[in-house]
Amino acid sequence: HIQKRVGDYMATIKDIAREAGVSIGTVDRVLHDRGMVSPETKARILDVMKELDYKPNHAAQGLAIRKKKLKLGFLIPDDKDHPFYLDIKKAAMKKAEELKQYGVQVLFKVLTESTAAHFFSSFDTMLSEEEIDGVIMPGFRGLDTSSLFHTLKDRNIPFVFYNGLSEVRNCLAYVGCNYIDSGRLAAGLSALLGKEDARVCIYSEGSEGIPSHTDRIRGFKKEAADRYPDMKILDIRPISANQIDNFLSAQEMFRIFPDVNIVYVVNPADYGICEAICRADKNHQVRIITNDLVARQIPMIDQGIISATICQEPEKQGEMPLEILFRYLAYGTAPKEKMCYTNLSIHIAQNL
Numbered sequence: 001h002i003q004k005r006v007g008d009y010m011a012t013i014k015d016i017a018r019e020a021g022v023s024i025g026t027v028d029r030v031l032h033d034r035g036m037v038s039p040e041t042k043a044r045i046l047d048v049m050k051e052l053d054y055k056p057n058h059a060a061q062g063l064a065i066r067k068k069k070l071k072l073g074f075l076i077p078d079d080k081d082h083p084f085y086l087d088i089k090k091a092a093m094k095k096a097e098e099l100k101q102y103g104v105q106v107l108f109k110v111l112t113e114s115t116a117a118h119f120f121s122s123f124d125t126m127l128s129e130e131e132i133d134g135v136i137m138p139g140f141r142g143l144d145t146s147s148l149f150h151t152l153k154d155r156n157i158p159f160v161f162y163n164g165l166s167e168v169r170n171c172l173a174y175v176g177c178n179y180i181d182s183g184r185l186a187a188g189l190s191a192l193l194g195k196e197d198a199r200v201c202i203y204s205e206g207s208e209g210i211p212s213h214t215d216r217i218r219g220f221k222k223e224a225a226d227r228y229p230d231m232k233i234l235d236i237r238p239i240s241a242n243q244i245d246n247f248l249s250a251q252e253m254f255r256i257f258p259d260v261n262i263v264y265v266v267n268p269a270d271y272g273i274c275e276a277i278c279r280a281d282k283n284h285q286v287r288i289i290t291n292d293l294v295a296r297q298i299p300m301i302d303q304g305i306i307s308a309t310i311c312q313e314p315e316k317q318g319e320m321p322l323e324i325l326f327r328y329l330a331y332g333t334a335p336k337e338k339m340c341y342t343n344l345s346i347h348i349a350q351n352l
Helices: 013-020 024-031 039-051 058-068 085-102 116-129 146-154 179-194 211-227 243-256 272-280 298-303 314-331
Strands: 071-077 105-111 134-138 159-162 173-176 199-204 232-238 262-265 287-291 308-311 339-341 345-347
Touching: 013 024, 013 039, 024 039, 071 085, 071 116, 071 314, 085 105, 085 314, 105 116, 116 134, 134 314, 159 314, 173 314, 179 199, 179 211, 179 262, 179 287, 179 308, 199 211, 211 232, 232 243, 243 272, 262 272, 272 287
Parallel strands: 071 105, 071 134, 134 159, 159 173, 173 339, 199 232, 199 262, 262 287, 287 308
Antiparallel strands: 308 345
């Protein structure tokens, strides 16, 4: 028999532990969803909490968190060179404002260059100049990041990746696109726009080791082979920073592959490649599929230059890593899923 609260008496964790016949630590693990508690014990504790009308003392929790004065570091590429990151940055800054009420400070470190040396330099500077409790950073594949992870491990600093995954073993979580699925979706769109025997050319600025390039193309190839055996990938062509070179490349593509009817543009820094392909397409025979949705693409989609684009929730990639680190450092709550994939959505002119 459980004694209910009387008058102004409010149930405490100690009351719950006593009535449920468990330790205070076990109740705490259930409250903060951490550690191993058997389903039967968890159910019993939750029943007692309901019977006692237990309400967590959020004011006390908030005070305790503010005393911690948590400081989080957020590494982000410069959105002037990589406009996709603008929406990530906006969402992260909005979340950072929200976390201020808990005494959390978020330090943003902009990566003004896309080189590995600059990344590591920015990372080392942030760690040496600030007492960081947690780190959020874009993932890099193909770089020797062992020293970086050793540093984080030695200092007991948890970290979350977004928009790319360098190493899954030691990170707290990854928030970002499943690039294999993104490539599979592009293959499905190609079949819809160019029929199941579509003739496809892929343009990409990426290289081996970059998942937004490698995994998307791998996913595209697998889906085409599994579901559309008559679809043919004619060529994978590089994107140049020079638009004249891109126009000449597009002219060459139409000359060598006169039956091409789909162009999949994987990850350009400048979507001007789409305009170059359109100018070279004298017979209006191709449909262009892209990824993401930045300001440069919107008029192209509206005008029909780009037929469809596949988005990956950049806002979630800015907000969720901060929420994950905050919950882990403030409450000891680890994310239920380490791989937190964003949703893929398709945008066309009608739903811009």
